[in-house]
Amino acid sequence: KAGVTQTPRYLIKTRGQQVTLSCSPISGHRSVSWYQQTPGQGLQFLFEYFSETQRNKGNFPGRFSGRQFSNSRSEMNVSTLELGDSALYLCASSQSDHSYEQYFGPGTRLTVT
Amino acid sequence: SQQGEEDPQALSIQEGENATMNCSYKTSINNLQWYRQNSGRGLVHLILIRSNEREKHSGRLRVTLDTSKKSSSLLITASRAADTASYFCATNQAGTALIFGKGTTLSVSS
Numbered sequence: 001k002a003g004v005t006q007t008p009r010y011l012i013k014t015r016g017q018q019v020t021l022s023c024s025p026i027s028g029h030r031s032v033s034w035y036q037q038t039p040g041q042g043l044q045f046l047f048e049y050f051s052e053t054q055r056n057k058g059n060f061p062g063r064f065s066g067r068q069f070s071n072s073r074s075e076m077n078v079s080t081l082e083l084g085d086s087a088l089y090l091c092a093s094s095q096s097d098h099s100y101e102q103y104f105g106p107g108t109r110l111t112v113t
Numbered sequence: 114s115q116q117g118e119e120d121p122q123a124l125s126i127q128e129g130e131n132a133t134m135n136c137s138y139k140t141s142i143n144n145l146q147w148y149r150q151n152s153g154r155g156l157v158h159l160i161l162i163r164s165n166e167r168e169k170h171s172g173r174l175r176v177t178l179d180t181s182k183k184s185s186s187l188l189i190t191a192s193r194a195a196d197t198a199s200y201f202c203a204t205n206q207a208g209t210a211l212i213f214g215k216g217t218t219l220s221v222s223s
Contacts, residue, residue: 004155033210033211042215043201043216045210045211045212045213056209058210090156098211099143099207101146101161102146102148102156103158104155106154107153107155109153
């Protein structure tokens with residue numbers, strides 16, 4: 001089985017712009033979660049989607065949003081980028097929910113200048 | 114907010130030695146998972162231990178869970194240079210998302 005893929009792998013944006021990141025889960029996995037990783041805050045949960053519905057949401061402002069398509073692929077969007085949004089964004093998929101192991105993609109490194 | 118907190122934050126050992134990392138958490142859990150991350154890449158799942166289990170093994174890995182003390186430990190035996198990575202514990206409560214600690218950075222020198 002192919003692993004979790006994320007595109008793009010690297011991205012440089014300017015403050016105020018918006019960005020869309022994409023994640024393709026492992027075939028058959030219906031749960032997709034997004035995490036933000038920074039040196040200061042560590043790994044922080046953004047949101048989780050299951051069967052096109054947001055099932056859990058972390059403590060992030062409304063500038064962070066996501067969606068999931070019928071084929072389980074997911075996108076996350078960050079609007080009005082701030083310097084503090086520079087981070088590694090990780091996507092993970094699992095069979096059902098977070099009581100199962102999560103399979104992570106390689107991440108998208110976002111730099112906001 | 115962090116649920117799990119790893120200790121120590123950093124650990125340096127020689128090849129062949131054992132490495133022990135600890136994780137403490139605050140509230141009751143459904144399960145606890147350990148992950149490894151190599152140098153800013155994606156995380157790799159190592160082992161999952163459920164709240165009704167006390168110990169699990171996987172190859173050179175041994176995980177223990179003490180729910181009365183709200184703590185877990187990860188033991189890597191006979192460490193290799195390739196074990197150099199950051200190790201994270203993550204806790205799950207029923208119906209909620211996985212919450213990660215800040216990790217232990219392990220350095221294994223040859």
